Amino acid sequence: MLEIEDHGPIRTIRLARPPVNALDVGLMSALDRAVTAAPAEGVRGIVLTGAGGRYCAGLDVGVLASLDEVGLEDFVRTFFRCVKTLARSAVPIAAAINGAAPAGGAVLALYCDRRVMQSGSGPIGLNEVQVGLYPGPLIHAVLTRVVGARLAAEFLTSGALLSPAQALQSGFVDELAEPGAVEAAARRWLERMLALPPHAYLATRAMVRRDLVELHEQGAAADGAELIAAWSTAETRAALRALIARLQRR
Numbered sequence: 001m002l003e004i005e006d007h008g009p010i011r012t013i014r015l016a017r018p019p020v021n022a023l024d025v026g027l028m029s030a031l032d033r034a035v036t037a038a039p040a041e042g043v044r045g046i047v048l049t050g051a052g053g054r055y056c057a058g059l060d061v062g063v064l065a066s067l068d069e070v071g072l073e074d075f076v077r078t079f080f081r082c083v084k085t086l087a088r089s090a091v092p093i094a095a096a097i098n099g100a101a102p103a104g105g106a107v108l109a110l111y112c113d114r115r116v117m118q119s120g121s122g123p124i125g126l127n128e129v130q131v132g133l134y135p136g137p138l139i140h141a142v143l144t145r146v147v148g149a150r151l152a153a154e155f156l157t158s159g160a161l162l163s164p165a166q167a168l169q170s171g172f173v174d175e176l177a178e179p180g181a182v183e184a185a186a187r188r189w190l191e192r193m194l195a196l197p198p199h200a201y202l203a204t205r206a207m208v209r210r211d212l213v214e215l216h217e218q219g220a221a222a223d224g225a226e227l228i229a230a231w232s233t234a235e236t237r238a239a240l241r242a243l244i245a246r247l248q249r250r
Helices: 025-037 061-066 069-088 104-110 137-147 149-158 164-170 182-194 198-231 234-249
Strands: 002-007 010-015 045-050 093-097 114-118 175-177
Touching: 002 025, 010 025, 010 182, 025 069, 045 182, 061 069, 061 234, 069 104, 069 198, 093 104, 093 182, 104 137, 114 164, 114 182, 137 149, 137 198, 164 175, 175 182, 182 198
Parallel strands: 010 045, 045 093, 093 114, 114 175
Antiparallel strands: 002 010
């Protein structure tokens, strides 16, 4: 489910779950384990991207629609455990967004230290409301941390999906790269960070990311319960079935 490639102290982790690298319990658990294990294996920076010329299509809606309440609870807890690991990573992570990054795919990127997006790809955004899903307060807070309160409110309530240029202008991503060069651009940023005095850099990085860790520590349990309740409603189940039907007609 993952492709691993090392470039010196920088490790590339590619999500590899065809056709669109959608997140299920297996993929999220594999990513959680890989990010956790990396520092002990000498890795000093991580590039997170997708295999097959795709980034991550978000949560697997087909799986979501099939789950009972117990399965949904396990799914949501696994998702929050995975992003908690990204938030608490001891080494910097650069998202190399080489394709569409809706919903859960965008969330993975928001938890990284830097977001590099491929020109001409996309879109990226938290479009949950468009497909009948409630995103929850934690995701709202994480988005606000990156783009500010006004844009977060606008993007989240409309379910906006942004082009690479729009994402850069809004601050959703930090840098654009030419097609085929996004992983290299993410590595270059990591190389610049790793060239800094390590103690000063890592201490400062921990300081500026402390709010992200605290947001997660304070909100994940309540958020998970809220999402499970919201995603179990008849309205959401119907919306998921309608979305799956639309995807199958493509």
